[in-house]
Amino acid sequence: MSSYRESLKKLSRKVYIQGKESADPMEHPLVQPGTNAVAQTFELEQQAEYNELIFAKSHLSGRPVNRFTHIHRSTEDLMNKVKLQRLLGQRTGTCFQRCVGLDALNALEITTYEMEQALGKPYHQRFNRFLQQVQDENAVCDGAMTDPKGDRSKRPHEQADPDLYLRITGENSEGITVRGAKCHQTGALNSHYIIVMPTLAMKEKDRDYAVSFAVEADAPGIIYILGRQPSDTRKQEPHRADVGNLYYSGQECLIVFDDLFIPWERVFMFKEYQYSGRLVERFAGYHRQSYGGCKAGVGDILIGATAALAEYQGVDKASHIKDKLVEMVHLNETLFCCGIACSAQGGVAPSGAYLIDLLLANVCKLNVTRFPYEIARLAEDIAGGLMATMPSLADLDHPQIGPLMRKYFQGIAGVETTCRLKMLRLVENLTLGPAAAAYLTESMHGAGSPQAQRVVIARQAELENKKMLARALVGREGDDKLPE
Numbered sequence: 448m449s450s451y452r453e454s455l456k457k458l459s460r461k462v463y464i465q466g467k468e469s470a471d472p473m474e475h476p477l478v479q480p481g482t483n484a485v486a487q488t489f490e491l492e493q494q495a496e497y498n499e500l501i502f503a504k505s506h507l508s509g510r511p512v513n514r515f516t517h518i519h520r521s522t523e524d525l526m527n528k529v530k531l532q533r534l535l536g537q538r539t540g541t542c543f544q545r546c547v548g549l550d551a552l553n554a555l556e557i558t559t560y561e562m563e564q565a566l567g568k569p570y571h572q573r574f575n576r577f578l579q580q581v582q583d584e585n586a587v588c589d590g591a592m593t594d595p596k597g598d599r600s601k602r603p604h605e606q607a608d609p610d611l612y613l614r615i616t617g618e619n620s621e622g623i624t625v626r627g628a629k630c631h632q633t634g635a636l637n638s639h640y641i642i643v644m645p646t647l648a649m650k651e652k653d654r655d656y657a658v659s660f661a662v663e664a665d666a667p668g669i670i671y672i673l674g675r676q677p678s679d680t681r682k683q684e685p686h687r688a689d690v691g692n693l694y695y696s697g698q699e700c701l702i703v704f705d706d707l708f709i710p711w712e713r714v715f716m717f718k719e720y721q722y723s724g725r726l727v728e729r730f731a732g733y734h735r736q737s738y739g740g741c742k743a744g745v746g747d748i749l750i751g752a753t754a755a756l757a758e759y760q761g762v763d764k765a766s767h768i769k770d771k772l773v774e775m776v777h778l779n780e781t782l783f784c785c786g787i788a789c790s791a792q793g794g795v796a797p798s799g800a801y802l803i804d805l806l807l808a809n810v811c812k813l814n815v816t817r818f819p820y821e822i823a824r825l826a827e828d829i830a831g832g833l834m835a836t837m838p839s840l841a842d843l844d845h846p847q848i849g850p851l852m853r854k855y856f857q858g859i860a861g862v863e864t865t866c867r868l869k870m871l872r873l874v875e876n877l878t879l880g881p882a883a884a885a886y887l888t889e890s891m892h893g894a895g896s897p898q899a900q901r902v903v904i905a906r907q908a909e910l911e912n913k914k915m916l917a918r919a920l921v922g923r924e925g926d927d928k929l930p931e
């Protein structure tokens with residue numbers, strides 16, 4: 448695990464944080480909790496009881512690899528992914544960032560195979576060599592799909608500024624150059640490689656935008672600008688307890704690609720616009736499955752914190768509180784059920800990789816756009832107003848006001864006031880603070896906004912078949928006899 452942190456420190460990258468270029472971003476207090484969260488995916492390798500979840504057998508080498516670098520080869524693999532994500536959500540209480548790269552690898556494995564078969568271009572061979580390297584190095588990959596998109600009503604080639612979608616700007620015998628940006632990049636500074644994919648199903652006029660490649664995170668020509676999170680500067684305060692979650696947070700960046708050169712060996716899609724939609728749909732499908740695991744894990748933390756607060760504040764026996772906690776569990780487990788169901792109903796793709804059931808994965812994500820908000824609403828109901836009006840926990844150390852805080856914020860006798868206040872901070876972190884970006888906004892928009900799921904659900908709904916099923920029960924005109 449220390450070697451993971453060391454490997455990131457060795458990367459020489461152009462990183463901007465709060466308006467300044469950062470010479471040593473991995474030491475920055477806004478960055479470190481995000482790295483801690485990804486580091487948990489390495490930490491699990493050291494714990495024998497999690498071997499089955501964290502390790503999988505590589506189909507390339509036959510050796511055990513970290514599951515975050517694995518191409519799913521069975522239904523069990525798909526389900527273990529969701530279980531692993533729930534576990535990591537429970538351990539970190541936030542976004543642990545590594546699944547987006549895993550989902551990009553799996554979507555590319557299937558799509559490059561398909562392209563190579565149909566077009567006779569060596570996309571899949573290149574991809575497999577890259578995958579082998581990722582597995583050998585146990586590397587972390589950023590999955591970069593979302594373009595800035597400018598005017599959403601216009602296609603990429605129609606934008607006033609052609610760089611608002613990442614595009615190919617040149618090619619020669621060595622490789623290609625690309626220009627553009629990718630927004631909201633989860634775990635960008637914690638990654639060794641950036642995997643770029645198109646964000647839309649492209650049409651012929653947008654063929655320069657139909658590009659996918661992998662690149663070293665410290666390639667010259669990449670700029671990182673760290674995204675902010677609510678209350679993030681609390682991480683910079685000497686008394687860090689007001690952060691709520693002392694150890695972990697998510698991380699997003701804007702990544703700018705400034706005429707970046709990519710050798711052909713790392714190009715996985717070059718102007719193949721007919722295949723861009725399939726790549727997007729598969730990546731989004733895998734990522735919509737992911738949320739059934741990770742968000743349920745973070746939900747476990749929020750439910751646990753809320754239940755503890757109910758106890759500390761003497762309301763845990765009230766019937767409406769018990770009922771609200773049951774409702775939170777019901778919603779949270781529904782998300783997990785969806786993650787498991789779309790895995791269990793998945794099937795094998797022509798490449799041999801396993802793909803989730805797309806309809807169920809989209810149902811999963813559409814629930815994810817709603818249920819965490821309701822769980823958060825119930826948590827705020829039970830927590831009470833102090834969650835949002837509480838003085839700093841640093842005040843507890845003050846000789847004069849510390850005793851006043853302890854006296855007036857005491858809950859039930861026998862539980863330290865500090866326990867109550869820290870738990871309130873954790874609920875604040877998850878519903879209004881840094882982790883709300885991961886638990887709420889990411890639930891809404893990550894892997895696509897709700898309308899994107901509705902579009903897929905509409906496409907997969909098989910309404911004609913459902914109509915036929917209904918018609919079979921009512922019979923034709925004149926058929927009014929009951930069955931014998």
Ligand SMILES: Cc1cc2nc3c(=O)[nH]c(=O)nc-3n(C[C@H](O)[C@H](O)[C@H](O)COP(=O)(O)OP(=O)(O)OC[C@H]3O[C@@H](n4cnc5c(N)ncnc54)[C@H](O)[C@@H]3O)c2cc1C
Nearest residue numbers: 590591592593599631632633888889892893894895896898
């Ligand atoms: C915390 C977080 C982490 C993320 N991590 C990653 C990541 O690691 N990698 C990655 O690639 N992306 C990531 N994303 C990006 C995510 O996929 C996008 O936020 C999502 O696709 C929505 O895009 P947008 O934010 O540009 O919003 P928009 O696309 O602008 O959507 C805003 C609203 O406009 C509507 N809309 C958009 N276009 C149209 C249109 N043409 N017609 C009608 N309505 C439209 C949408 O339905 C939505 O209601 C992350 C996002 C978040 C919030």
